[in-house]
Amino acid sequence: MTIRPILIHPDPRLKKVCDPITGVPVEIGKLAEDMLETMYDAPGIGLAAPQIGVTQRLLVMDCVKDPELAQRPMALINPVITWSSEDRSTYEEGCLSIPEQYAEVERPAVVRVQWTALDGTRQEEEFSGLWATCVQHEIDHLDGKLFIDYLKPLKRQMITRKMEKLKRERARA
């Protein structure tokens, strides 16, 4: 497994609508392993393929934050939200592509998601709490959407400028 570099916003690859994955090629299993390794290392609770520059519809997540509990690594190929609750919940979100910036985002509190697992089987599950927020945030990535797109333009521009500065500093280092 390899830890891959995570793209930092702004980057055109983070704005792309990602391509569906056909079947479950061996490379996808390998890519999912790399993504999980990269996510745990960051550390983060979710990572979408475009964040490491692969514009395909794959995301990984594990929202078990309590170190006492067993990890639950998940890899979702071509995930689709099939139902969203009218109930909404607000979480302070962050993103590995937008380091150290957090903002409240309101989303449906519960969602049902269908996807293909790494063994090729179709899966469906209802997510709530942090899992619901995370899976919606990551599916947004597959459509070229970031959590800052939900914020007021001024706040979004402020964060984008901070990220541009961070990238210049990292390029110089």
Ligand SMILES: [Zn+2]
């Ligand atoms: Zn993100």
